[in-house]
Amino acid sequence: MSIFGFLATVKLGEATSGGGFWMPEGASTVAAEVDEVFYFINNINYFFFALCTFVLVYFAIKYRLKPNHHSGFSHDAPTHNTPLELTWSIVPLFLVGVMFWLGMDGYLRLNESPEDAYPVSVTGQKWSWTFQHPEYGVTEAGELTVPLGRPVRLLMTSSDVLHSLFIPAFRVKNDVVPGRYSSLWFEATRPGQYRLYCSEYCGKDHSKMLAVVNVLPEEEFQAQLGKLAREYEDIEDRDLPVYALTRLYNRCASCHSLDGKSGTGPSFKGLWERTKNGTTAFTDGSTLADYMRPGGEFEVPENYIRDSILNPQHYIVQNYLGAMPTFKGQLKERQIDALVLMIKNMDRLVDEQGNPIESPDLGDADISTGAGQ
Amino acid sequence: MTGDPRPLEQPTLTDNYLTYTRGFLSWALTLDHKRIGLMYLCSVLLAFLLGGIFALLVRTQLLVPEGLIMDQDDYNQAFTLHGGIMVFLVIIPSTPAALGNFVLPIMLGAKDVAFPRLNLMSYYLWVIGAIFMVYSIFGGGLDTGWTFYTPYSIDQNSAMGGVIPAVTGAFILGFSSIFTGMNFIVTIHRLRPKGMTWFRMPLFLWSIYATAVIQVLATPVLGITLALLAVERAFGIGIFDPTLGGDPVLYQHFFWFYSHPAVYIMILPAMGIVSELIAVHSHRHIFGYSFIAWSSVAIAMFSFIVWGHHMFTSGQSPLVNVVFSFITFSVAIPSAVKVFNWLATMYKGAISWNTPMLYGMGFIFLFVIGGLTGLYLGTLSTDIHLHDTYFVVAHFHYVMMGSALIGFIGGLHHWWPKMIGKMYNENAGRVAFVLFFIGYNMTFFTQFMLGSHGMPRRYATYPADAGFQMYHIISTIGSYMMAIAFFMMAAYFISSIFGGRRAAANPWGGRSLEWQCTSPPPHDNFSEQPEVGDCYDFSVLRWDEATQGYVWREDVDRPGEKSHA
């Protein structure tokens, strides 16, 4: 893009995404409270900033060294003044005391999640978010659907490095730590879609680790989750590859391309060919063919794909690092089947450039997942 | 009055430390604190250029939402190296090691620091550390952020291969910093001249002293932490790695236990410089001397018990968060009062608008913004929203760059005539300051709004429809203005060496001892130990048109001199 090209794309009026100059529009019960504390501090700061700047500029001009008056500097100006010094120590001390108190008070409430909060389990992994709704048996990726006007509690963990879940409109944030649980809660007050960011640096695609929070009124929420709960149950086997490409592939996309370019992981294009022929080489010097002999672990090649998804550290493909997180426990059996079928039929699903084909012809597709063979 | 001229009035150039001996080895193996200071200065400025280039790459990338010039991996390296170089190679050594080395012994009227050989060793440790740091770029790359957070940094599959060279570099730089600190502590204790009691020391020395105490006490913790990190990455022994039963958050505690005090290693010396700049260029006794002195020490002590405020969202217990928030606010007070003291020093002064004074005033303005915006971050409920966003980036740049680095640059303008013996072009200095100051605020003030609207830090790309781009564009333009200002500085400093007017011994009218020897000082600084007076009493000086410097008034006695009556 040319340097001037992008300048033209900037819309001046959109400098802030709703809300005020300082804070974006809030959409949760705590947002208003946090903003109140923010603006309280803001007012005090405006005052002190104005005071200091005024005094600085005023003195600088008023007491400016006059030309040709380079000597006879007085030594009588006060060098200390106890009442003044006490005042300017104690007044700020009092003010920051109030700030501390307000901040603590708000924080402790932000920290106590209500008993009856709607639970969601969150897993952060490089570089996507997975949201599980235990009450519905639904797993979402990249999108979190929550009810309006009901407290929601996120129980979070990471399957690799540190992440941090941040929803600016709700004024909530908490780190997501591997090997332990952390939590946060919010109650959305306006239906709509809100951005969710990863705010703790986590590597290459940290800035792509985004999701959307979808706040729906209670009835719509229940309908939506009911629909999601049945989603892959109702799908015909024949439609599983397309389902995987449209609904599941986004969790692999940051590492696996569809057009043959290798990224953090090998491209899905041509992967099945390699697997079927056993030509994939591993870092330990073995090749897939070594395990495909009769009685071998991968006599059925589909099982290699399964194993790659569930135990990615097991065999590491040559020229790559063991960077893939496990999806064990995050995908349902049927979803894993769908991914296996997607990879098997990749050349029918996408064109040469890796773009999905509108309505792919899967009439004679091989839809055996290798299970039971 | 006798009519005879006083030899000390305008010291004559007997010899000059710059040309005292010649040849490469006479510099490389020098034990002269002034030469070591100058070598530090050149090295630090070179590192600053490198860190600045990475900063410009980062800013240029963010002109467009999808990133203008780099892919994610390159961007991640750019901001990591920018941070690592600026913190470890530039700001931490800038004032203490470069300016402090030059000025401190002369301010004490001493010939050198207490341990000149250790001083030279500190310098070479810096060089070796710097080589390791820069090597990490080629030895696999470094993309952990300057904080090296675990488990990312210890995961062979996540972080790039340069982690071990980089932490080795930081480890070695730590020793450089510890040795400098030790050296200065001993020097200030042992080499103060007759008559210079603790409370007659120039405030710059107080701040260097407080800094040195932190350097000696806190830096070993960083060293051990980084050593553990390297061992963990290489051998996987399970300290920080959760899959081996380690605790990744423990690393953050260790890291900030050093790195919060390190914030004061960076800012305290700058505060010391500003105390000198404001007093000398206002020709007015500093207001509240003992408070400023004590507050340096108080800040140094408090700095050890506030580290947890970097971790409010790390999952540490709410009680711990409340306690850290509380203590953090108590550090705000000594800093605030310093500002009031500086302002009060200008009251009824005779303020010359020299370039160093402009930086002194610029410091106050930027430090006020940096300090006040810290209040949102010390307050728990607002910090939850602002943590790890550009708001924090803006805040610490106001403190680290707007204050710590500006103090250093102000000090450089202040002591340049002393160090080099030449005056730079005053008008060019003022123009560069104005350009820098405007560019600075464009770059970083916008980042407050970016952060409060939710832009997380360390993002190579950002959503196009979130309203962030306008701020990023202003910010980037500001950073280019700063770059131009820095090149102007380089130009007028360098040209002053060759074409500048000779500097008088005391061009600004300072009273501390460094203004009583020639510019540049002789090899031994003073031929006889100078007498110490009140270093903030400027009424005894007068301007001398002939030498373009300040001299002792004929009608006032020098300290230690018999009355002429």
Ligand SMILES: [Cu+2]
């Ligand atoms: Cu992240």
Ligand SMILES: [Cu+2]
């Ligand atoms: Cu800190």
